[in-house]
Amino acid sequence: MSRRDRRVPRTRSGRMPWxxxxxxxxxxxxxxxxxxxxxxxxxxxxxxRRITEPEVLAALWLSLSTATVATxxxxxxxxxxxxxxxxxxxxxxxxxxxxVTIPLVIxxxxxxxxxxxxxxxxxxxxxxLHSWFAITLPFTPTAVVIAQxxxxxxxxxxxxxxALRGADRRYEEAxxxxxxxxxxxxxxxxxxxVLPGIGAGAVLCWARALGEFGATITFxxxxxxxxxxxxxxVYVAMQRDPEAAIVLSxxxxxxxxxxxxxxxxxxTNP
Amino acid sequence: xxxxxxxHTLSGKHPVPGAGLDAELRLKRGRxxxxxxxxxxxxxxxxxxxxxxxxxxxxxxxxxGLVPLTGGHLWLDGWDHTATAVEYRPIGMVFQDYLLFPHMxxxxxxxxxxxxxxxxxxxxxxxxxxxxxxxxxxEHAASRPRQLSGGQAQRVALARALAAGPRMLLLDEPxxxxxxxxxxxxxxxxxxxxxxFDGVTVLVTHDPLDAMVLADHIVVLEGGRLVQEGxxxxxxxxxxxxxxxxxxxxxxxxxxxxxxxxTLTRDGAQVGPVATVRVREPYQGPALVxxxxxxxxxxxxxxxxxxxxxxxxxxxxxxxxGDQVRVLLEGALSLAADITPAALTxxxxxRGEWIWAxxxxxxxxxxRF
Numbered sequence: 324m325s326r327r328d329r330r331v332p333r334t335r336s337g338r339m340p341w342x343x344x345x346x347x348x349x350x351x352x353x354x355x356x357x358x359x360x361x362x363x364x365x366x367x368x369x370x371x372r373r374i375t376e377p378e379v380l381a382a383l384w385l386s387l388s389t390a391t392v393a394t395x396x397x398x399x400x401x402x403x404x405x406x407x408x409x410x411x412x413x414x415x416x417x418x419x420x421x422x423v424t425i426p427l428v429i430x431x432x433x434x435x436x437x438x439x440x441x442x443x444x445x446x447x448x449x450x451x452l453h454s455w456f457a458i459t460l461p462f463t464p465t466a467v468v469i470a471q472x473x474x475x476x477x478x479x480x481x482x483x484x485x486a487l488r489g490a491d492r493r494y495e496e497a498x499x500x501x502x503x504x505x506x507x508x509x510x511x512x513x514x515x516x517v518l519p520g521i522g523a524g525a526v527l528c529w530a531r532a533l534g535e536f537g538a539t540i541t542f543x544x545x546x547x548x549x550x551x552x553x554x555x556x557v558y559v560a561m562q563r564d565p566e567a568a569i570v571l572s573x574x575x576x577x578x579x580x581x582x583x584x585x586x587x588x589x590x591t592n593p
Numbered sequence: 594x595x596x597x598x599x600x601h602t603l604s605g606k607h608p609v610p611g612a613g614l615d616a617e618l619r620l621k622r623g624r625x626x627x628x629x630x631x632x633x634x635x636x637x638x639x640x641x642x643x644x645x646x647x648x649x650x651x652x653x654x655x656x657x658g659l660v661p662l663t664g665g666h667l668w669l670d671g672w673d674h675t676a677t678a679v680e681y682r683p684i685g686m687v688f689q690d691y692l693l694f695p696h697m698x699x700x701x702x703x704x705x706x707x708x709x710x711x712x713x714x715x716x717x718x719x720x721x722x723x724x725x726x727x728x729x730x731x732e733h734a735a736s737r738p739r740q741l742s743g744g745q746a747q748r749v750a751l752a753r754a755l756a757a758g759p760r761m762l763l764l765d766e767p768x769x770x771x772x773x774x775x776x777x778x779x780x781x782x783x784x785x786x787x788x789x790f791d792g793v794t795v796l797v798t799h800d801p802l803d804a805m806v807l808a809d810h811i812v813v814l815e816g817g818r819l820v821q822e823g824x825x826x827x828x829x830x831x832x833x834x835x836x837x838x839x840x841x842x843x844x845x846x847x848x849x850x851x852x853x854x855x856t857l858t859r860d861g862a863q864v865g866p867v868a869t870v871r872v873r874e875p876y877q878g879p880a881l882v883x884x885x886x887x888x889x890x891x892x893x894x895x896x897x898x899x900x901x902x903x904x905x906x907x908x909x910x911x912x913x914x915g916d917q918v919r920v921l922l923e924g925a926l927s928l929a930a931d932i933t934p935a936a937l938t939x940x941x942x943x944r945g946e947w948i949w950a951x952x953x954x955x956x957x958x959x960x961r962f
Binding site: 491493494497498499500501503504512515 | 685694705754
């Protein structure tokens, strides 16, 4: 195609209206400029040494592992939940759907308090866990995962439910006429067909879990090495050594970009 | 060749008399009510023909168990399947756009049914491979559905529906997703594949030609009711409603083609010499010949010139429907001709009279039989 051909649609579409373009550019600038600031203020000369400090590595490892475990738990619980919301009729389905979205809208700190009241050592459920099984959840890495699942799973559920609702149900009918049970239909037909939606939901869920702060610090505390994840480490560092906070933030930013880029590559070119 | 599935033990059905299909279907959804009685012996093809919204697809979905009946029964091969769940019904369904699972190869699509019936992985794939081979699709076994042509996808869908050995095959508009250019070839191929199936076949179509070529028996539905049923020839020749007349109006004959001339097979109603028909495209062998009644022109005197088929026939009846008049003719062949009331008056046609009927060869389609 020659350049001339390619220019035809552009001349036809007319000028872009500034009423839309100006706010759009301002929005883009607003979203990007904090990262530019981060890069400008980064203590580049001491970067290498700071990144390899044991505290940083421990926080990074804890964040990556808990976010990944939280995503796996969310997939295990959230995909069937999304299926139930999208594919079955039961009394109170609409209420259940509304309840699922609550963690999306309440402040995570409130979620943390609620988790503490239920699963804490004297909590509604926690007291039995403690006295019967000698399990104490708060202030452990498990608590970090629980807090992350609580805030992040709704993202997965909502996105998978959307994918399920968008999927052509006639394929499921076709499978049923071939003699497939509901479980077979789910595992061999539905699941493979909504895999991109599940992937997108898992990425959202993982990113949300990685950034979790409020519920984590309330329910799991802030103990370096056991419950201090990257966002908590950034917050603490900000109080005593802002440069360290910048380094930690950059590391977090880098990890997120790397993961998103890798997954995007994977899904857009299967 | 196409085997049978062992009787189910899980479906909670009980024996009833008779072989083949006997279904009394009553459905109510909002203001739409459907009430149809269908029966079809094994090895036969039943076509449901009707306009959009007539309830054809609802009938098929009810037979499959995808929509619950509000009343009636469904008996198949001596078993009551009225309350049997979809996955336990001995059926195979070919959907309108085939709905082949896009994430599986053609082979795995076909093996899906046997797998669900409890056959092992290897046995299921072997059965699938056999069926694909039988349908000349062996080299496409590893293809994904999107790599297949319309005709190939249709055969894969048919193979998938047959793989688990159903006793009833349901086809929902099997030709609708195909190009017009390939339709005739795919149709006659489908016909041959359906002939091998020893169970009941029910197919839904809005195309009269599909019904004529593929079915042994036609049921016409309008507004959720059965308005007419009979063999293709009966329905075509004696349409009972305007809709049927407009839709099914098709003169259809069997014969043997030699180049552009088809010698028709005699049927009971014929008198006089065996008729021949000149067709649009040359063909060899057993053939079906079809042309619409509006393509037939009537004359008092024998028409001259132009390459057309001309027969001298006796007027058997005149029926008015809508703004047209259908003249039924008998003789060397039985024909229906649609003309305008003005032409009828001009020709002064009366029952029992002999007149000339002509059809241009270009209007006559010839299909492999």
